Amino acid sequence: MDTTRNIPIDLAAFEQLFRTHHKRLCLLAMNWIGDSDVAEDIVQNFFITLWNNRETLSLKTSFNAYSYKAIKYSCIDYLRREAVQEKRKGLFSSEIEIEEEEEDIADRMKLYAQIIDVVDSLPADRKNVFLLHAVDRLSYAQIAEKLNISINTVKTQLRRAYMYLRDKLHLFLFLLLIIYG
Template sequence: MQETPFSLEQFELLFKEHFKPLALLAYSVVKDKDVARDIVQEFFVQFWETQHTIPLRGPFEIYAARTVKNRSLNHIARQEVQDKHQPLFATMPPEDQDAGDGEREQFFQRLSQAIDCMPEQRRRVFLMSAADNKKYAEIARELNISINTVKFHIKAAYVFLRNEAFFPLWISVFIFLKKIFL
């Protein structure tokens, strides 16, 4: 592995040369121009940040196409999960018909305490993602960390909350955060 495989100038050339074909590839999978562009931009951000740790064993084009296609497929899979769980939100009773105020308040208090127990960086990343609805690349840029670090913290936060049994379903986190921050 090289220390820095691409200089800034070389990277800019790679970006200019490959952005459009990669965006077309992503679009062929996700069928949304904005999402396709986001996927490709996130790929280039992540590649620039981690290029010194990625051993390219072939042409950049092959690596980039494979990565963008996988990210596009992952996006579709996440979207299908969201679509699958969307009816849960539609069938939930309005807030005033939900569990009693005391139970709801106790639940939110326990969940808030659980979030407060997380390490500072994990809590910050988790809230930026779940409450502020920021994309991984945006969080990484704002906190000056890699996208993989963002993913690690978010996954660890959900595992922590699930293991601590502070809520019956992971969806409850989104309901809680929506009520607090919206």
Template sequence: MEKAVSISIKIGGIEERILVERMQQGDTTAFELLFKYYYPGLVVFASNIVINKDEAEELVQDFFVRLWENRHSLKSDNPLKNYLFTSVKNRSINFLKSVQVKKNVIEELKRQMESEMRYNPDIYTDTELQQKLKLAFTKLPPRTAEIFTLSRFKGLSNDEIALSLELSKRTVETQISNALKILRKELQNYLTLLLFF
């Protein structure tokens, strides 16, 4: 059996382990660096579970408050990413339970989280993938990129986009379809990113 290789993550040019140690000692700058690095990915991750961006943001923000309050109990030699994503996953599931989502829905969600790549924390922090996504977006015409961003990242409906940009709904649908074709071509070797689209 092969031994797992530990990869040292650097944030702002500083090893994550050092930042955790500094945060434990009350260094707010270290905490801020960790927050800025992990927050966006954790929100997207939580949004995939609770299906509500506002709730996801609140869950993650609340988690970071607790993280700061309980910073002394963290272990700097354990991967922080695993701890963060597991904690946010558990908080998200508990949120669903609190709003009385049916048990079978939660069980299905848990099953998906075990098998589907969109629940893999790596895709939310992997710099290479983020760079590939940004590069792929540069291949989109400006108007197409604007419409696709409003649709997939801002959560607007096709009708809302059409109204906002003074376009026909059909034009919006065509532009989104064109964006998907281009992105799928550009990201064909990055299955984890394609799952978003």
């Protein structure tokens, strides 16, 4: 017993098939996808493919069963494609963030190198006082005791060091404010 069914070949019968099943198939696709426009497109594509293959297609099940499976698998394919695209967007976004972070680190390193160069250009005694104060966080009295100099000498050396740094680094500090401000 042959249970195959052919798709109606004439346009009027096909239009009737479309009108009868279109809404149900759109609701089915909508349940899978959650987007009415995409669901409509999937059902539309199903009927276009059905029309294009009407002369060679023979169904071994009812049209309802065939259309249900076709829409279901089209929806699954769509969801898979969307998942892949989202994954690619996430990877691309992560790559951009990493590149921006690497550029940010490189910019900071250049700036730090320039600051170190300016500090290194200080006279040796002034540089030593400045580093003890700025890096080691020693007080004026501790620096004076450690270097066996007066507190006024420490103050003078620090004032001169900061003035020199301010003159040399004003552009760098301005850039810092722009970049991190």
